Amino acid sequence: MKQIYLYNTLTRKKEGFKAICDMKVKLYACGLTVYSEAHIGNLRAYIFDDLLRRVLESDGYEVKHAMNVTDVGHLVGDGDEGEDKLELGARREKTDPLALARKYEEKFFEDLRNLNVELPHKVVRATEAIKEQIELIKLLEEKGYTYKDEFAIYFDTSKLLDYGKLTGQKLEEKKVGAREEVVVDSGKKNPQDFALWFFLAGKYEDHILHWPSPWGEGFPGWHIECSAISRATLGQPFDIHLGGVDHIGTHHTNEIAQSEAAYGLPLAHFWLHNEYLMVDGQKMSKSLGNVYTLADLKKKGFDPVDFRYFILGGHYRSKLNFTWQALEGARATLRKIRALEDIPSALENSGKEDIKAKVRAALFDDLDTPRALAILHEANDFSLWKDFENVLALDIEAVETREIPSEVRDLAKRREEARGKKDWQSADQIRGEIEKLGYGVEDTGEGIKLRRK
Numbered sequence: 001m002k003q004i005y006l007y008n009t010l011t012r013k014k015e016g017f018k019a020i021c022d023m024k025v026k027l028y029a030c031g032l033t034v035y036s037e038a039h040i041g042n043l044r045a046y047i048f049d050d051l052l053r054r055v056l057e058s059d060g061y062e063v064k065h066a067m068n069v070t071d072v073g074h075l076v077g078d079g080d081e082g083e084d085k086l087e088l089g090a091r092r093e094k095t096d097p098l099a100l101a102r103k104y105e106e107k108f109f110e111d112l113r114n115l116n117v118e119l120p121h122k123v124v125r126a127t128e129a130i131k132e133q134i135e136l137i138k139l140l141e142e143k144g145y146t147y148k149d150e151f152a153i154y155f156d157t158s159k160l161l162d163y164g165k166l167t168g169q170k171l172e173e174k175k176v177g178a179r180e181e182v183v184v185d186s187g188k189k190n191p192q193d194f195a196l197w198f199f200l201a202g203k204y205e206d207h208i209l210h211w212p213s214p215w216g217e218g219f220p221g222w223h224i225e226c227s228a229i230s231r232a233t234l235g236q237p238f239d240i241h242l243g244g245v246d247h248i249g250t251h252h253t254n255e256i257a258q259s260e261a262a263y264g265l266p267l268a269h270f271w272l273h274n275e276y277l278m279v280d281g282q283k284m285s286k287s288l289g290n291v292y293t294l295a296d297l298k299k300k301g302f303d304p305v306d307f308r309y310f311i312l313g314g315h316y317r318s319k320l321n322f323t324w325q326a327l328e329g330a331r332a333t334l335r336k337i338r339a340l341e342d343i344p345s346a347l348e349n350s351g352k353e354d355i356k357a358k359v360r361a362a363l364f365d366d367l368d369t370p371r372a373l374a375i376l377h378e379a380n381d382f383s384l385w386k387d388f389e390n391v392l393a394l395d396i397e398a399v400e401t402r403e404i405p406s407e408v409r410d411l412a413k414r415r416e417e418a419r420g421k422k423d424w425q426s427a428d429q430i431r432g433e434i435e436k437l438g439y440g441v442e443d444t445g446e447g448i449k450l451r452r453k
């Protein structure tokens, strides 16, 4: 195991990572609000989560990765203003909010699989954790952190001395900022107070999704789901909380306020945030209407891993500008890497070990993928790219394999199992079946290769 360094938004420093419990890491990432397709800016966030998880795993950690899916409660603004995004989407598509949510959740997971993102071990929808959210609000109420008006139950941020510690802003500055960005509900005591539970009143009188609660029918505010779901899946404190930089000021700040006030413990030790994917100098976002989806990229003939490579070419803490030209560049580079497969390695083993150590050092230095890729390009050796495939996941060998029918791939898997059990007879028989389907199996020192005959 080597030391991994990560930039912690909470301390504003790069710190040596240490897990709470030995070699086990508990990781929570905010999931998508599933009211329309994920755009490729959102997908940058999930490639980043996946990269971190793979880097930790490559260092021997056992990662437990949990994520929510927001299918209720996220209003058009991050504060308490605007309409529920799910209800807005449902009206747009003339369907009901939950049908809409399931449709886009499915598409989201398909995108993640396409991008070789390892799916979280635990995924919980906000609507499946209503009980936990109510329990948490009850606890906050018992401890005197809440107040209510006719529209909602609010969290009273003035009860916390360190509200806003994640942003590093003083409360006074935050108040000024909040006044500008939030349409203040007249019942709120402080502009940065936020809703924990909305009642079916005022503009939410006809909210479609609602549940009974000790305070009456209503629905949860957006931030409470992550506090409740992270606790239910990982406990508190857990090791690392992830999300995009847009979540620092409101969503994550409010998660910290709720969880730490309720349980008197830190929520997470490390907070990591990915920067924006930009288009023409602006954040890619649905509200600005400048979004592309993975389906748009595929329509233009790109492979999802071309986009993965493009993302890894930037450091996660730097803004990255999306252009079609840059994506073409990524595709061409991946082709070059794949073409190295047929060129015999010119490096001695000791030389390879040296380079591997440098690549690892770059990755362990706050996930410096641009540096890691540059070192691998300079070495220009296919076996080295392969050594880091567990972290980079660029399908450098598998282009052909992915085009091979699943029937053939399943047979190859069964043949491997038979070989594992030294059942040579079955292995040979399965090879025959594979050949009948028009494919050849090659046993290499590092596994098998399937090729069209």
Ligand code: AMP
Pocket (backbone or CB within 6 Å): 030, 031, 032, 033, 034, 040, 041, 042, 043, 044, 045, 242, 243, 244, 245, 246, 247, 274, 275, 276, 277, 278, 283, 284, 285
């Ligand atoms: P949301 O559905 O709004 O909660 O967003 C899902 C994830 O995408 C969050 O982690 C956001 O911070 C992240 N995100 C949204 N827009 C961008 C963008 N343009 N670039 C990178 N990450 C983004």
Ligand code: ZN
Pocket (backbone or CB within 6 Å): 029, 030, 031, 226, 251, 255
């Ligand atoms: Zn969250």
